[in-house]
Amino acid sequence: MRLIVTDLAVDRGAGIVFDGVGFSLADGEGLLVTGPNGAGKSTLIRAVAGLLRPSAGSARIEDAGARWPTVAAASHYLGPANAMKPALSVAENLSFWQAFHGSPQLSVDEALATVGLGHTRDLPFSYLSTGQRRRVAIARLLLNFRPVWLLDEPTSGLDAASEAHFAGLVRDHLRAGGIVVAATHLPIAVDGMKRLEFAVARAA
Numbered sequence: 001m002r003l004i005v006t007d008l009a010v011d012r013g014a015g016i017v018f019d020g021v022g023f024s025l026a027d028g029e030g031l032l033v034t035g036p037n038g039a040g041k042s043t044l045i046r047a048v049a050g051l052l053r054p055s056a057g058s059a060r061i062e063d064a065g066a067r068w069p070t071v072a073a074a075s076h077y078l079g080p081a082n083a084m085k086p087a088l089s090v091a092e093n094l095s096f097w098q099a100f101h102g103s104p105q106l107s108v109d110e111a112l113a114t115v116g117l118g119h120t121r122d123l124p125f126s127y128l129s130t131g132q133r134r135r136v137a138i139a140r141l142l143l144n145f146r147p148v149w150l151l152d153e154p155t156s157g158l159d160a161a162s163e164a165h166f167a168g169l170v171r172d173h174l175r176a177g178g179i180v181v182a183a184t185h186l187p188i189a190v191d192g193m194k195r196l197e198f199a200v201a202r203a204a
């Protein structure tokens with residue numbers, strides 16, 4: 001499988017955020033997207049995920065067969081918000097996502113155990129700390145296999161131990177043939193990832 005981004009440009013209403021962005025990632029390859037605040041890293045992740053319509057260019061999946069026909073079908077998107085309902089329990093939130101994505105790979109309890117948060121399963125999501133909330137959102141990536149992970153500041157709010165653990169999850173995903181695109185200010189301790197730097201924040 002390949003994730004191919006070609007000549008991508010996005011305008012969010014106040015002018016072009018970026019243009020001419022392209023990259024190609026094969027099974028087991030990752031890309032770190034770095035750059036200053038406002039440079040367009042989140043915009044790129046959202047555009048690749050299909051959550052923003054590009055003004056030019058495309059993001060597409062090739063050689064993936066019928067199971068993953070589109071980037072959206074092939075991807076997990078982890079945004080800056082954790083996409084959990086505050087009043088529902090941790091387990092209820094993860095059960096919702098598991099059913100939404102279909103074809104579970106891990107049970108809710110297995111995914112929670114992987115991020116060390118089994119003891120929070122019956123707590124309302126709103127009771128969790130910032131870092132714990134992020135770890136539950138990361139557990140969501142493990143519930144259902146999607147070959148492409150599109151991650152926006154995935155380690156935001158994590159302590160050093162959780163950051164290191166998350167790097168291990170990324171390494172495992174790449175070793176299993178997955179593809180990762182991660183926008184981040186903080187380095188992720190994963191060797192061999194490609195880099196794309198948005199060097200200059202454009203004036204609107």
Ligand SMILES: Nc1ncnc2c1ncn2[C@@H]1O[C@H](COP(=O)(O)OP(=O)(O)OP(=O)(O)O)[C@@H](O)[C@H]1O
Binds near residue numbers: 035037038044
């Ligand atoms: N919802 C929105 N509507 C209009 N413009 C937006 C919106 N969100 C972001 N922008 C603009 O798009 C540009 C890129 O923002 P983006 O969030 O992609 O940057 P970033 O590189 O992820 O920054 P940061 O490091 O602060 O997260 C900025 O000029 C920002 O003002």
